[in-house]
Structures are given as C-alpha cells and as structure tokens.
Amino acid sequence: MVMKVPFLKNRNEKVHDRKQNIPEHIAIIMDGNGRWAGKRGMPRFAGHKEGLSSVVKIVKAADKCKVKMLTLYTFSTENWKRPKREIDFILKLPKEFLHVYLPDMIANNVRIEAIGNMEELPVSTREAIQFAINSTKDNDGLQLNIALNYGSKQEIMNAMKDMFADILDSKLSLDEVDEQHFSGYLHTAGMPNPDLLIRTGGEKRLSNFLLWQLAYTEFCFTDVLWPDFSEKEFMEALGEYQQRKRRYGGL
Numbered sequence: 001m002v003m004k005v006p007f008l009k010n011r012n013e014k015v016h017d018r019k020q021n022i023p024e025h026i027a028i029i030m031d032g033n034g035r036w037a038g039k040r041g042m043p044r045f046a047g048h049k050e051g052l053s054s055v056v057k058i059v060k061a062a063d064k065c066k067v068k069m070l071t072l073y074t075f076s077t078e079n080w081k082r083p084k085r086e087i088d089f090i091l092k093l094p095k096e097f098l099h100v101y102l103p104d105m106i107a108n109n110v111r112i113e114a115i116g117n118m119e120e121l122p123v124s125t126r127e128a129i130q131f132a133i134n135s136t137k138d139n140d141g142l143q144l145n146i147a148l149n150y151g152s153k154q155e156i157m158n159a160m161k162d163m164f165a166d167i168l169d170s171k172l173s174l175d176e177v178d179e180q181h182f183s184g185y186l187h188t189a190g191m192p193n194p195d196l197l198i199r200t201g202g203e204k205r206l207s208n209f210l211l212w213q214l215a216y217t218e219f220c221f222t223d224v225l226w227p228d229f230s231e232k233e234f235m236e237a238l239g240e241y242q243q244r245k246r247r248y249g250g251l
C-alpha cells in the first residue's frame with residue numbers, strides 16, 4: 001500500500017522528516033509540453049505556457065511537504081537544436097513566470113537559484129533570473145533551483161578544467177582531489193544530491209541532467225505529460241519514494 005504524505009495545514013507545523021521519509025531534494029525533468037499541445041491540436045508553445053501552471057502547483061506542493069530543495073529542468077544545452085521560434089518562446093518564460101509569481105515566492109520564503117550556463121542566455125532572461133536570485137537570497141524556505149541552459153556533460157567538463165587550472169596554479173594539490181572536492185566545482189556546489197528524480201512525459205532517460213549528482217538517486221518515471229502533472233501525481237511520486245529502501249551498495 002502506498003503511504004500517504006499528510007498535507008500540512010500550517011506551514012509552521014513541525015515535521016519529523018526522517019519518520020515521514022520526505023525527500024530533502026527533488027529534481028524534475030519536466031517533459032511532455034509539446035505532446036500535450038499536439039494532442040489538443042495546439043502549437044507546441046501552448047504546451048510550454050500551460051507547463052507554467054504545473055510549475056506553480058508543484059513548487060507549492062513541495063513547500064507544503066517540507067521538501068527543502070526542488071530542481072527543475074527548464075532548458076537543456078541540447079534544446080538549442082529546436083526551431084528558433086520555440087527556443088525564443090521557452091527562454092522568455094522564466095521572465096514571465098517571475099514577473100507574476102516572484103512576489104508570491106518571496107512571501108513564501110522561497111529562495112531561487114539557477115544552475116546552467118547563464119552567459120549564453122538572452123540578457124532579459126538572465127536579468128530576470130538574477131533579479132529573482134538577489135531578491136530571495138536571504139530566504140531560508142524551499143530552495144528552487146532553475147536548471148536553465150543546463151547540460152551535465154558540459155558542467156563536468158568545465159568543472160574538470162577549473163579544477164586542473166587550480167592544480168596548475170598550485171591552489172590545489174592532486175592528493176587533495178576527492179569526490180567531495182570535485183563536487184565543489186559543479187554548478188550544484190554545496191547542494192545535497194537529489195533524493196528523488198521525477199521525469200514526466202513517458203521517456204525513460206536522463207537527457208544530460210545531473211549525471212554526477214544522480215548517482216544514487218531514486219527514479220520515478222510517469223507517462224503523465226508535464227502540463228497535466230499536478231499535486232496528486234506529485235504526492236504519488238512521494239509515496240513511491242517512501243516505499244523505497246535506499247541501500248547505497250550496503251545491505
């Protein structure tokens with residue numbers, strides 16, 4: 001039987017995380033926007049727009065369940081292969097989202113962060129994200145990481161280059177290099193690894209998302225398309241996670 005995670009009526013209510021086994025960090029590959037629109041005879045961008053309402057719902061649901069960190073895959077380094085019109089539309093969405101919902105995020109003590117290569121993004125997208133990061137930097141509620149122009153292989157390559165540069169500059173010795181040290185060169189430096197990965201939209205692949213960080217993460221794949229993914233499906237994924245026994249190679 002799937003254990004239900006009780007919703008908290010009061011956000012100050014104390015939760016015994018370990019008892020309830022709530023994942024500390026959830027990462028989501030929000031896939032299926034285009035197919036959602038296609039099924040309705042609508043253009044792909046309509047699916048991306050509708051996907052924003054799922055983002056709002058899931059941020060709220062995660063916050064309610066006392067999840068500490070939520071990382072959302074918004075645009076991958078491979079998504080540049082798409083038609084320019086679609087790319088332009090997707091890259092305008094963070095600004096649109098933040099314009100409407102940033103006050104709500106601030107009021108709810110959400111802290112916004114970003115991972116990915118920000119330099120290649122349009123200035124207006126970058127500015128909107130940076131404004132959200134600055135405006136929420138002192139918040140200590142749910143941390144929302146927006147993965148934008150993110151690609152794990154690129155992240156690992158750049159981390160390696162930066163680490164080698166520090167070794168060549170004698171800022172770091174080869175003997176000091178270990179997993180923990182290397183993790184400090186990734187975009188996710190200082191963040192806990194995801195406990196649970198959810199991918200919507202039916203595909204069962206990582207699509208270059210957090211390859212290093214997901215080494216021991218629990219995976220939950222669902223056929224539900226991202227715009228249809230609501231609090232109900234989110235709670236089901238949490239329930240599934242609660243049934244898992246994480247062994248990390250032990251017994």
Ligand code: IPE
Binds near residue numbers: 036074079201
């Ligand atoms: C996910 O939905 C959003 C992004 C990748 C930006 P898709 O646009 O990939 O939708 P499908 O997979 O084609 O249905």
Ligand code: IPE
Binds near residue numbers: 031075
């Ligand atoms: C993964 O979805 C990227 C995001 C959700 C941002 P894609 O739709 O780009 O993945 P593939 O192409 O099916 O692997």
Ligand code: MG
Binds near residue numbers: 031032201
């Ligand atoms: Mg897709």
